[in-house]
Structure formats: structure tokens, C-alpha cells
Amino acid sequence: MAICNQSHFKSISIDPTTNICRTSSSISRINTFRCNSSVASKTLKTEPEPVFTSVKSFAPATVANLGPGFDFLGCAVDGIGDFVSLRVDPDVHPGEISISDINGVGNSAKKLNKNPLWNCAGIAAISVMKMLGIKSVGLSLSLEKGLPLGSGLGSSAASAAAAAVAVNEMFGGKLSVSNLVLAGLDSEAKVSGYHADNVAPAIMGGFVLIRSYDPLDIIQLKFPIEKELFFVLVTPEFEAPTKKMRAALPSEIGMSDHVWNCSQAGALVASVLQGDLRGLGKAMSSDKIVEPRRAPLIPGMEGVKRAAIEAGAFGCTISGAGPTVVAVTDDDGRGREIGEQMVEAFLKEGNLKALVMVRRLDGVGARLVSSSPR
């Protein structure tokens, strides 16, 4: 495994020969990480014992909404995300968890609370511990932020997903994916509202559609693996708090806009499943309800979108609640060119510096990256 630090974002490159991943009873290769199942039992009959003394997990960044998929669709992007290191700690009261360290990019480490009850990773970890019925073991957690806060790349979801998977793996991976998503939702609810369009893809990888919450019903949309798909992610130096972006939303929507966005949501899903990149981009760009209200809150956004399309992107929209802007293409080199044009547009039309990344889809989701057996 090779991990390299960059200026703003952290990058992870994982050796497939060493990758391990959660399954119900054994360690398996990452490509088995799939689940469409509904929720399993929330608590186990007998308390499981830890199978490791320490584990380290990773959860990827995510792009939620994708235009007309507002609040119910998201996908994971590879190579960037958060790490959680977890160890059995006799100094921590049995059944409890302590956050020992938080470090990482930008101001995230300073801003985050070390009280696990007020920390995304802590809340998700506690939820998983409750589901597993952990009473006899104390845990110590260290969070390494690879994602800046409030960037629109699912920073809180990545922390929650990494923590949920770490705790579950520590005790033998007993919980279903749905339960891990529920644990992640407990965390998201306290930070940015009860929505799973970041945390579900952060845990499951790929494209994920949240069909319902009560009961939790998630559809994994399989993007054809033979197709090339690159996300151009451009993050300006600008804070766009989720709450402010949410307040910009209309409370009522006209029938024609509703029908339009519904049809584009359908087209978006069809494009993902059919591996139709042009269709995917077109659908991403088509939102008439959310993006028009939020774009004016991100200086230069309209010009950035125009620059992306003019540079050959199939589509472009706001990633999550912004300020990151996401475009899609089918070529790495073209993606870098598109990104350069978008960065330039942010500077020219929004007077904002911005960083660009070109990333593939992460088809794996949250997983262990290392572990120490007992």
C-alpha cells in the first residue's frame, strides 16, 4: 500500500494484492463488496469479540445529487477520502470510544470536536458499537481527514463511513451494509440532515440510489466496468455551508419543473446503468430546480460550468451542496484540460483560486486498508 500526501487533498493508491474487505464472516477481495439487501437485525444476541488489536479503514469522497438526483443519488470517487485508525484500548472504559487524534488537510483538524458524541466518526462508531452490543471493550479512534470540511465532497460522510466500517471490521464484520449505512445516517443527521446520498456511496462504492428511508431501501446502480468515466472535481477556496445552500432551496415547485426534473432523474439513472456517458453528462447538467438557486451563491459557478462544457465535458453541476463543481468526461487527459479551464474560469469570473482533481469512480467504497490480528 502506498499513501502519498499532497498539498490540499490526500491521495491513496491501494495494492490490490493486499486489499481486504468486510464480509459477514471472512476477509475477501474488494470486488465482493456489494449489497442491495434490506436491514438485518440491529443488535446481535451475543457480544462479539475483537478479531484485531487495531485496524485502519478508508472511505472515499462522494459526489451527491448529480443535478436532478438531488437528495437521493450519489457516487463515490477514487483516491481521496478519510482514514480511521482504531485500536482496542484498555485505558478506555469498556463499551466506550475515545477520539485520540484528528489531523489532516486544511482547517478540518482544528474545527472538529474530539468528543465522540459531537464528531462524525465518533457518532457512527458509537452507533455500530450499539448495534454490535459492545460492552466489554474500549476503543480508541484516530481520524485522518483527507477531505476538507464543507467542500461538497462528502467530508462528514467519509469520516462516518470509515469509522463505521472500522468498528464493524474490528469485531469480525457482523453487520450488513444497510446497518452500516444506518450508522452513517445517525452521524449525518447531526451534521447535515438525515440523508444518505453521501454516506451510502461512501460505504458501498459506485452509484447509489436511496429509494426510501423507512425502511431503508438502497439500490446500487452498476455502471458498466468496461466504460471509462472520469470526474473533474474543481474546488474553489470558498466556504459554502450546507445549511446556507439548503436554505436557498424553494419550498414549492411548479408542475412542469417537477416533471422535467423527474424525467431527467430517470434519464440519469438510465445513463448510469447503460454506461451512456453523454447521457449522464446531459442529465447532470439539466437540473431546473436546485442548481439554479444554488449556483448564484458560488461566485463564478455559471462561467465555470460554461467553461467545462466548452472544453468538452459531457456535463457539469454542483457537487453536493458545493462549492466543488463536478464535470464528467471519458478521458483522463481531456479531464485535465477541462479542469484547467474550470480553474481559470473560477479565477476570472468568481475571483476564486481553485484546485482540480481528475478521478475515476470508486467501485469499492469504505474498506479496511490494514489490520493487526490479535
Place this chain on the structure above:
Amino acid sequence: MAICNQSHFKSISIDPTTNICRTSSSISRINTFRCNSSVASKTLKTEPEPVFTSVKSFAPATVANLGPGFDFLGCAVDGIGDFVSLRVDPDVHPGEISISDINGVGNSAKKLNKNPLWNCAGIAAISVMKMLGIKSVGLSLSLEKGLPLGSGLGSSAASAAAAAVAVNEMFGGKLSVSNLVLAGLDSEAKVSGYHADNVAPAIMGGFVLIRSYDPLDIIQLKFPIEKELFFVLVTPEFEAPTKKMRAALPSEIGMSDHVWNCSQAGALVASVLQGDLRGLGKAMSSDKIVEPRRAPLIPGMEGVKRAAIEAGAFGCTISGAGPTVVAVTDDDGRGREIGEQMVEAFLKEGNLKALVMVRRLDGVGARLVSSSPR
């Protein structure tokens, strides 16, 4: 080819050895009838000559909306629909079309206008003649209605689709599917509004998503052929005019209902493409915007839906603007049982007699069923 008449609906059983179908330059088998292409040229450079002296076409019934697919999704159902017979007629002024006969089920023949400018089939036929630039040949059209008017099964769209395909085939099948849909749209616009969720599947077959109108952009959603899918169609003796049903729609929609319906539209599309019948039924049943307003206008509808689900249907909703109610299942026999329960519920809770049909998906769409070469 064997055609048999039934009491209320007409049934068609087509011998695959004799079926022929429109392609750009030759006659081919019906399973080649697929198109995702955008619009071709609207008019041809040289006027084509008729390649037949007469043709007979068929277009199937369609189920539009399917719950959250309101106004942009529809599918074709096999074995019922409208026929158009078309012949070169020297008594008709060159470049014009005359409607010689209208006959068929219920009151449709009496209610329909023989003036081609005020008849669904006539309007679509004229549009295709214009696109082809027909000036030297007069045509005579006979319409055989297999679908009652205002039933929610795409009666007007079936007439338009059959007529559009008949005229196109008469002159060698020069037009693209998109142009045929545009011709059908000219017709639908005068009857029930500018929407293609009936006429597109009536022409193309299968499930069709209307992505946009300007330009026309249509996505055919391929339902896996190995999966069994049966539509239970229950039509009460009750008139539910499209305009009245449309007036029942809300002008404004709350954000949470919008997001819900969008996510269900996405789930509906995913279920179709993945061949997930339970998911398809669940999505069909999930509409929170249109069905709740329209259901009270169809006496007994709520009870009929409940009866369908209790009898094992995967889902149930209003077909198009009603009053036909559609349920889905994966077994023919079960479909008949579900249908019986729905008919009983219409009688008991709505005091309405109803007829039931169990039909498969029509994967072909409008096609020639016979022709006489010149």
C-alpha cells in the same frame, strides 16, 4: 396472420413468419424495430413513390405514467390496439388523404370525426405525408379501433402510431422513428396535449422515457427479455376524460414530495433496466403527487389498488389518466386472479362493472401486419 374479435377489446396474434416491419430501405423482421436516434431530416429531397398499393398496420395499447413516471414514461402492451388500412386511391386528390371508414369497439366509431384534420389517425398521417413531401399520390385510410376512447390505454396514440407507420411504410419506410414520434405528437397535441408518453411506446414498443421535446430525445429502456412481466389491466365502465383528470393535478408541489417522486422515478427506471419486477411494482405504487389527486375521481380506485396488492400484485396504479387500473405480476395465472379481485373491488367499492385483461409487454411497437406490393 390470425385476427380475432372479442367483446370489448380486439386481440391480435401475429405469425412471426409473415411479419414485416419498417426499416430505412428494406423490409425486415420486427425485432429490428429499435431506435434511440435523434431526429433525421423532416422532409426528403425527392418525393418517394409508393411501394405498395395497400398496407395494414397495427399499433399497440400503451400504459403511460406508471406512477412516478408521470408525463415522461410509458410502455406498450401486447395483443390489443388499433389497425389502420391504407391504400393508394386515385379518387383522392393527390397529396391528400381521406378517411373512408371508422369502426371498432364501444362508441369509438360514432365519436370519431372522419375529417382527417380532426382525427388522430388523420393528423398523424398528414404529418408523415408532409415530412415525406407527398404531392402526387392520394390516400384512403380506414381505421379499426381496438381500443375504446378515454380508457387510459393510449387509444388516440395507437391510432396516430398506426397511421404514421402505415403512411411511412407505404412509401418505403424513409422516416426515422423520431420523425414518426413527432408526427404522432402533432396528433396528440390536438387531442390530449403535447406529450409523447403514449405515442412513443406505441411506435417503438417496450418501455420508453421521454427525455426532452426540444429537441425530441427519447430513451428506450430495455427490459430483460428473459424476465416474465404481466400487466393486469382492469377497465371500469366509467368515463374519465383526460382533461378532467389533468385539471385535478396540483400546480405546485412541495419539495419533499418532489424529491420523493424523483427518487421513485429513478427507482422505476432502474427496476425496468434491471428486470426487477418487485422494484418495478413498488415504484409504480409509490406516486405521492398525481395518483392521490386522481384516484378519488375513479370510484373504487383505492379499494381496487388494495385488492390488487392483497392478491399478490407487485404494484398497482392508474394507467395514463385512467380509468383503467394497471397492476403488475410475473405470472399469467396469478395475473388473472389479481384481475378478478380488482374487478370485484370495482363492483363492491365503486359500483362499477369492469373488464380485465392480462397482457405482456409489447416489445415491437407499431408495425405492418400485411401489405400488397404494386
